[in-house]
């Protein structure tokens with residue numbers, strides 16, 4: 029009986045120490061969304077139970093190894109105890125109850141994470157190999173950076189143009205896959221001003237590790253200023269003709285992952301000296317690349333595939349590139365001699 | 366040398382190469398006649414076109430089987446010829462390189478193949494683990510990283526499947542007093558079909574690799590390089606090995622038990638083997654099927670998972686996880702069975718609550734079928750499915766808890782000895798506990814939204830795999846090595862192996878969980894230095910090397926102990942199990958005299974009791 033008391037005391041002690049130790053380590057990144065609160069709360073509760081169960085097994089295990097170790101020269105076997113039905117029922121039923129409580133808490137917690145604000149601002153997210161595109165239908169703008177006003181719920185409607193991707197900002201906690209052929213949703217209420225990183229967390233091919241986008245959470249006023257600035261820039265771009273500098277920007281955002289401009293071979297052919305160069309297609313036809321060809325290869329990649337490459341798995345329309353954008357890109361390609 | 370080249374294995378490999386070329390050539394000829402593309406060099410065409418390679422791969426497997434002569438008896442029967450009921454194996458090492466019908470030889474063949482694959486898969490891990498030691502790309506490119514990471518996963522899985530098949534094959538007939546498995550030829554077939562499967566998997570490395578992980582989710586897998594198809598084909602073929610092996614094992618346990626061995630008097634490991642085999646027999650088809658569908662999508666343009674053709678990528682995930690979740694229990698149940706089997710021997714006490722432990726294996730197997738969608742909480746499947754799957758997943762904790770409590774109660778009040786096998790049993794218990802305890806946060810949906818696809822998961826499942834399989838597997842190797850060879854493995858090297866592996870494993874997986882919580886995604890070739898994970902990854906890499914070194918020490922131990930190890934032909938561990946009541950190594954058809962079960966298997970401490978009695 030004395031042994032049982034010693035073990036019980038040690039179990040409590042170890043459980044408390046483990047739990048405090050884990051907490052002292054700082055286990056999670058900073059909390060920057062309302063959805064993170066219930067999640068962190070549940071995780072913390074689980075850690076408590078985990079620390080206790082850990083102690084509950086480890087302490088008697090280690091205690092037995094010390095107290096019931098065979099002494100040198102000792103012979104004979106241990107006590108002949110085959111089992112104890114009451115104990116077995118106990119350690120089946122009590123865990124069952126705990127598990128059911130946690131399942132209930134989990135469901136309730138999920139409800140809190142998913143709580144919807146009908147006023148939420150909509151942002152359309154497009155994931156593609158390998159980048160992100162955000163559209164703000166309410167304001168008629170788009171961006172490669174995710175600007176969000178603080179303390180307002182945002183409803184993300186997400187699509188993928190190619191393979192499965194996943195939307196995750198560790199500080200926001202929640203994660204949601206983007207699946208080609210359907211729209212998936214997630215609601216997030218940023219709660220802290222700052223800069224974060226959106227990362228694709230579903231393996232999506234070669235450049236998966238680099239499929240990130242900056243996330244900027246700002247005050248409502250700053251957000252409005254940013255929107256106005258984007259709207260003005262878009263209007264100015266539409267008014268002026270094609271521009272190589274803007275084209276380069278777009279190249280860096282959308283095309284760099286697969287096309288080099290220094291002559292090296294990537295997933296797709298290099299763009300250096302593309303204009304006026306001889307092109308050989310998989311079907312054997314050859315011709316000199318001109319502007320029309322370049323535009324066609326971007327808009328209908330399958331119609332003409334360069335020999336030695338797989339068809340371009342990139343859909344310019346789906347990520348929101350307009351004809352004006354493409355004209356800018358062509359302008360940029362012209363400068364690459 | 367000449368003797369080696371004419372073994373079944375070498376003949377099979379030669380046949381596989383020729384068969385592959387013949388099959389690919391045949392398809393190429395047809396394509397030529399149809400006016401299709403027959404030759405090229407890009408990521409889906411390595412010389413031969415993709416359909417040619419796939420068909421060639423399949424013909425290669427059949428040729429391998431023919432070449433090893435494992436089909437000979439069946440072919441003779443089909444032709445109406447007589448064969449011998451039993452085959453005597455040639456003496457010496459040659460028998461291990463060709464088809465044998467002896468379950469002990471097959472068990473060793475499985476085990477050694479498993480260890481080879483373990484080394485290969487481990488090597489892949491070391492390579493990309495080294496790449497990860499610092500941020501930035503040092504010596505791998507992202508595609509090669511992805512291929513190595515994907516192959517590490519599947520090679521380890523096949524290694525585990527062969528490892529458990531090895532241990533079960535070797536032990537179960539002995540434990541139940543059978544001379545062999547029910548279907549010895551099917552048994553040989555199950556092993557030999559796994560060899561060309563492994564060759565196919567590894568061949569993907571030379572055919573462009575694949576960048577999807579072992580999960581092979583479309584649409585990514587529908588666009589991956591040719592290596593993807595070799596992976597699909599390899600897994601498909603390996604599945605046959607699992608299914609047929611499980612069938613054989615169940616038939617053996619049902620039909621060939623010794624007199625008096627009622628269900629609750631079977632050694633507890635046999636219960637684990639039965640539970641595992643039920644899963645393998647009924648779930649493996651689903652992974653084969655899901656991969657076959659993607660294969661056909663690629664070959665014939667069928668749009669199963671292609672949204673442009675009305676397909677649905679999420680259906681794949683359901684099919685895939687319907688096997689691949691229960692598969693986790695296929696991997697760990699035998700290991701947990703080994704823990705339950707060895708604890709009483711070294712605690713010198715009966716297994717606490719034998720019936721509960723036996724039933725908990727079945728319970729885990731059963732509940733394991735109902736939890737698959739917990740891998741898909743973020744996938745975009747119907748949202749209302751998430752809560753029921755959370756309930757079912759958390760339920761797994763109950764039978765698993767029963768095992769842990771019973772194990773601890775077995776130790777309590779014992780007279781505990783800790784030779785190397787027992788040390789591995791205890792480490793397995795502790796590491797599996799960590800794996801188990803890190804499970805519930807993934808099971809509750811909202812917390813999983815954060816943890817899914819991070820290093821937390823990577824740490825969690827490496828703990829379950831090491832605790833549930835690797836440590837018990839090594840425990841079994843240390844424990845039954847004398848039975849198979851009549852020699853004991855060296856204790857001192859065993860201790861080195863143990864301490865390096867245990868400390869390496871704990872550091873590696875706990876650190877994985879830590880960086881995962883902080884925001885480290887899994888399956889990435891590179892990470893942002895701004896995350897501040899460089900030091901953590903360096904530590905994990907060092908820990909990985911410690912584990913590799915420990916396995917190397919084990920191999921040295923096996924080599925030296927085989928040559929001049931301490932002779933051990935008797936009941937080395939003072940066990941009650943029937944296989945230890947006869948001298949080691951075990952003769953070809955096991956027991957010369959049959960035995961009858963006259964008592965409980967684990968009545969340690971009950972004077973005058975016996976488990977089995979040999980007939981006169």
Ligand SMILES: [Cu+2]
Pocket residue numbers: 155192193194228229230231232236239
């Ligand atoms: Cu992605």
